[in-house]
Amino acid sequence: MGDDQATLVVDARGLNCPMPIVRTAQAMKALNPGDIVEVTATDPGSVRDFAAWSRTTGHALLASSTDGGLFRFVLRHK
Amino acid sequence: MTTELIERPFVAPPYDPIAAAIADVEGLPELAADQAVRTKELVIVSWSGELDRVWPMLILSSTAAASGLRARVFVTFWGLLPFVRDGVRITGDNWMQKMLAVMQRPGIDHLKTTKMNFLGMGPWMMGRLAHQYNVASPRELLEAAQALGVEFVPCQMTMDMLGLRREDLIDGMAEPAGAATAIEIMTEADASLFI
Numbered sequence: 001m002g003d004d005q006a007t008l009v010v011d012a013r014g015l016n017c018p019m020p021i022v023r024t025a026q027a028m029k030a031l032n033p034g035d036i037v038e039v040t041a042t043d044p045g046s047v048r049d050f051a052a053w054s055r056t057t058g059h060a061l062l063a064s065s066t067d068g069g070l071f072r073f074v075l076r077h078k
Numbered sequence: 079m080t081t082e083l084i085e086r087p088f089v090a091p092p093y094d095p096i097a098a099a100i101a102d103v104e105g106l107p108e109l110a111a112d113q114a115v116r117t118k119e120l121v122i123v124s125w126s127g128e129l130d131r132v133w134p135m136l137i138l139s140s141t142a143a144a145s146g147l148r149a150r151v152f153v154t155f156w157g158l159l160p161f162v163r164d165g166v167r168i169t170g171d172n173w174m175q176k177m178l179a180v181m182q183r184p185g186i187d188h189l190k191t192t193k194m195n196f197l198g199m200g201p202w203m204m205g206r207l208a209h210q211y212n213v214a215s216p217r218e219l220l221e222a223a224q225a226l227g228v229e230f231v232p233c234q235m236t237m238d239m240l241g242l243r244r245e246d247l248i249d250g251m252a253e254p255a256g257a258a259t260a261i262e263i264m265t266e267a268d269a270s271l272f273i
Contacts, residue, residue: 016212018141022222025144056118056145 006074007035013042013070020046021053028059028077035077036062046071119148121267123260127156127182129189129201129216135273136219143226150267152260153251154233158240159184160216161230163248170241178240186217224250231255231263 010027012020020041028037037059039050047064050073054061063074120142124135135151142149153161162169162184169179182190194200208215214222224230232247234254244254264270 014212016214018137018144019212019214019218019222022140022144022214022226026222026225053145056147058146 005036006038007031008037010037010039012046013040015041016043017045017049021049024050024053024075025057028075031077033077037075037077039073039075041071041073042069044069044071046073050075117146117148119150119263119267119269121260121263121270122149122151123264123270123272124151124153124157125155126192126273127159127189128192129204130191130193131273132157132160132186132189133216133219135271136216136223138271139228140219140223140226143223143228147268149223149226149228150231150252150263151228152231152233152255152263154236154260156182158232158236158242158247160186160189160220161232161247161251162242163246166246169246172241175239175241186220189216220248231259233257233260 008027008031010020010024012023015023020039020043024037024039028035031037039046043049047066050064051061053059054075058078060076060078061073062076063072065072120139122135122139124132126132139149139151159182164185164187166184167179168176169184170176189201190198191200191204205215207213229252230250231252232242232254234256237243237247237254244251
């Protein structure tokens with residue numbers, strides 16, 4: 001949160017494939033174009049998956065970072 | 079009288095690339111809005127009611143829907159058993175249909191594995207491991223899939239053969255259909271799988 005002024009924060013920590021994506025998709029349905037979403041996850045597979053999901057859906061992946069076992073993704077609703 | 083021919087040099091009009099481009103596309107049929115950005119489609123034929131096949135079927139179909147694809151699953155043969163609603167135990171009208179329901183308990187929580195079933199030990203251990211590693215259960219995934227709009231199309235012929243009625247199946251399933259429907263949606267899809 002904070003620096004990106006996320007409209008919504010999705011806490012997908014502890015969830016395994018495909019639930020970080022599924023939960024993020026469900027949460028983003030209620031948002032508008034341009035809204036910023038921040039996702040935190042602990043599934044290492046989500047690093048490649050959020051990049052792929054961004055390409056498939058067109059929601060821009062603005063940031064993808066790793067901090068120990070914690071992964072953070074910032075997306076902009078298309 | 080003579081007509082005098084006055085020679086004039088031919089002057090070509092200046093070439094206008096934009097006008098030429100417009101002329102090129104004029105007369106072409108306009109793309110319909112849905113053709114211009116066509117939604118990609120995934121179709122899965124789910125024929126197996128076993129845990130280790132139903133699970134990835136649910137993962138892939140729910141992820142496809144979450145990725146903005148239209149996701150449809152044609153549910154046939156043993157694939158229908160996980161879609162029998164809770165509380166329905168013995169299905170069918172004649173003794174063979176009932177016997178099959180006894181031998182293979184229907185419902186999303188009662189799936190067997192294709193290998194190492196060992197009277198339920200295999201599925202029990204897979205369930206425990208899934209829980210340990212935070213993997214969503216088939217029930218959770220089925221609920222997510224339906225919430226995301228995955229369409230589950232039951233096979234009418236299988237319903238007849240196993241004696242399954244619409245009211246035996248979970249809510250929210252599509253109209254039952256047959257093989258020709260399966261072929262149509264598979265050939266129209268961008269990816270189709272038989273699991």
